[in-house]
Amino acid sequence: MLYISIKHSDLLPSNALFYVFNLVILLSLSSAWAAEENYIPVESDVSFESVLDLPFRESDYQISYGNDPFQFGRLWLPVGGRLGTLVFIHGGCWLNEYNIDHAQGLSTALASAGYAVWSLEYRRTGDEGGGWPGTFDDIIAGINKTLDLAPYGVGVQDLALVGHSAGGHLAVLAGAHSDRLTVEPDLVVGLAAITNVTSYSLGENSCQQATPRFMGGVAEEREEAFYDANPSNHGIHSPTFLLQGDIDQIVPPEQALLPDATTVMTSGAGHFDWVHPGTAAYRNLLGILSAEL
Numbered sequence: 001m002l003y004i005s006i007k008h009s010d011l012l013p014s015n016a017l018f019y020v021f022n023l024v025i026l027l028s029l030s031s032a033w034a035a036e037e038n039y040i041p042v043e044s045d046v047s048f049e050s051v052l053d054l055p056f057r058e059s060d061y062q063i064s065y066g067n068d069p070f071q072f073g074r075l076w077l078p079v080g081g082r083l084g085t086l087v088f089i090h091g092g093c094w095l096n097e098y099n100i101d102h103a104q105g106l107s108t109a110l111a112s113a114g115y116a117v118w119s120l121e122y123r124r125t126g127d128e129g130g131g132w133p134g135t136f137d138d139i140i141a142g143i144n145k146t147l148d149l150a151p152y153g154v155g156v157q158d159l160a161l162v163g164h165s166a167g168g169h170l171a172v173l174a175g176a177h178s179d180r181l182t183v184e185p186d187l188v189v190g191l192a193a194i195t196n197v198t199s200y201s202l203g204e205n206s207c208q209q210a211t212p213r214f215m216g217g218v219a220e221e222r223e224e225a226f227y228d229a230n231p232s233n234h235g236i237h238s239p240t241f242l243l244q245g246d247i248d249q250i251v252p253p254e255q256a257l258l259p260d261a262t263t264v265m266t267s268g269a270g271h272f273d274w275v276h277p278g279t280a281a282y283r284n285l286l287g288i289l290s291a292e293l
Contacts, residue, residue, distance in 0.1 A: 039109060039277035045247060045270035046279060054105025054276065059119070061152060065145035066138065070127055073142055074100065074119045075152060076111035083114040084158030084186075084293040087143050090119065091165025091192075091275075093207040094135060094214040096126035102275070103164075109277035113286060116154045118146055122170075125214045132215045132225055139170045144182045158293045160187040162285075164275050165251060166207070166214075168193025168242075172258075173229065175237030187292045188240040191274035191285065192251045195242065195258045197229045200251075207250050236260040241288055245269025245281060264288065 039054070059074035066072075088107060092098020100121040107117045122138035123130035146156055163171030168190035174181065175188035194200050194211075198219045201211035212218050219226045227233055236258065243264045244256035250271040256263045266273075266281050273281035 089163035089167035
């Protein structure tokens with residue numbers, strides 16, 4: 001496990017004029033930073049409400065990967081250069097209270113940065129067929145559907161699986177199950193990802209308490225299911241990066257300490273910073289994608 005710590009000062013100078021000057025330089029060096037033009041830099045530890053308020057453009061296509069109404073993906077085609085394809089899996093404690101819509105700002109920004117974004121909706125706890133293992137089965141099917149996106153100009157070269165929170169759990173677990181994938185990811189990125197459902201289920205916040213509902217029971221009653229749902233039991237995909245904020249109140253930082261993964265800890269970042277394109281955490285994500293794809 002490689003551990004990297006990044007402070008806000010590394011990428012977000014406090015002097016606004018100095019920041020703008022350096023931002024212009026960064027934009028000229030790499031199209032991966034192009035999305036910065038549309039999202040004003042904000043302070044860290046953003047709220048979920050601020051993510052919901054983000055401007056976005058509608059996806060270019062909505063495509064089904066199964067027969068259920070929730071088995072679909074939204075495809076954003078890249079603006080400008082093509083830097084690779086991102087399969088994105090949104091979070092929300094695996095609950096059907098939280099859907100794909102809150103990821104539209106992030107998907108817009110990543111497409112503006114030059115990536116094709118295949119953002120997956122899926123059946124969640126509360127949906128017929130959702131919960132474990134149906135939710136994960138949907139994710140596998142949605143990832144494999146990437147092969148059918150060639151008519152839209154989307155390739156599977158330079159392919160990354162990216163997930164946030166509970167979606168990060170599903171992304172990391174999918175990467176560990178390469179035997180079920182018909183595409184080979186070049187990179188797996190968990191953003192504030194839940195990587196150990198057993199330990200997470202013992203916590204007291206509302207998302208932690210939703211874990212037994214997702215799993216169909218507590219760990220003592222569902223030992224085999226909890227074993228199957230923990231990525232570390234299946235061999236982590238290489239490379240896997242776990243990006244985490246040290247003040248996350250929903251997913252504890254220790255969830256990012258997974259053997260054989262690279263941990264990138266961002267000082268001062270909260271849980272939703274990773275899905276807000278105005279944050280330093282988001283710029284750290286762009287840096288990882290640019291370096292690894």
